[in-house]
Amino acid sequence: TVKLTMSGQQDINATDVVVVDVTHITSTFNLAGAAAGMWDVKVTLPNGETGTLQHGFTLTVPAGHWKFDEGIGMNATDSSGNGNHGAINGATWTTGKNGGALSFHGVSDNVQITGLLAQPKDVTISAWAQLSAKDAFGTELISLGDHVVIRLDSNNGAMGFYYDGTTWRGTVTGLSYAGTGWHHFVYVIDDANNIQKVYIDGVEKGSTAY
Numbered sequence: 041t042v043k044l045t046m047s048g049q050q051d052i053n054a055t056d057v058v059v060v061d062v063t064h065i066t067s068t069f070n071l072a073g074a075a076a077g078m079w080d081v082k083v084t085l086p087n088g089e090t091g092t093l094q095h096g097f098t099l100t101v102p103a104g105h106w107k108f109d110e111g112i113g114m115n116a117t118d119s120s121g122n123g124n125h126g127a128i129n130g131a132t133w134t135t136g137k138n139g140g141a142l143s144f145h146g147v148s149d150n151v152q153i154t155g156l157l158a159q160p161k162d163v164t165i166s167a168w169a170q171l172s173a174k175d176a177f178g179t180e181l182i183s184l185g186d187h188v189v190i191r192l193d194s195n196n197g198a199m200g201f202y203y204d205g206t207t208w209r210g211t212v213t214g215l216s217y218a219g220t221g222w223h224h225f226v227y228v229i230d231d232a233n234n235i236q237k238v239y240i241d242g243v244e245k246g247s248t249a250y
Contacts, residue, residue, distance in 0.1 A: 042067045044079040044097055052079075058241075066242030068138070068224075072119065076101050103157040108133075109140040116142075116151050126151040137168045137222040146175055156185045161231040163188050163202075169225060174218040181225060190227045190238075193218050199246065200227030200238045211236045213245040 042054035042065060052074060054067035065083065081096035104124040106116045111133050116126035130149035131142040142151065165182045171192050178194030188202045196212035203209075217223050217240075226239040238246035 163229040166226040209250045211246045211248040
């Protein structure tokens, strides 16, 4: 088992725990209502042995968090508390990986949020997605005003990219995911260290240093 612990807070137990190899474990946490700050990560093996990584998980309040759990209506509620609610254009409600989801037909369906979420220098964007078919030029999963983007199954596979004011900077994986079920995609821009990374299902699949 895997769980997050913090003094004075209720433990958060992981689901979908997968042992990738001797040094990698992936899992899913429901962080709704969890306190921001540094949490310890505790792993318990089947034989009862335990190990704890102190302050191994830092939880910050996101600029936006859209669960797509409403099930009806034309609005996607921002659960972060920042009020960045989205307008649903064309997409339809369906069942997701965890709770609800939206189904997009791949042409013009989208969820639109006003603004660029304060234009931070350091950015992490992520989403669960189940891609049914590959588009000719790739499928944009998340796009912050065409400045920061996760694109799936492009000619370079799943990738993240951003615009630095003069040039598009891409971090590619070469991996395609159409027809392979649900996956979790993350794109990270570490501006201070000039590093960009793409994670898929908790595993780093691409890295650049622009």
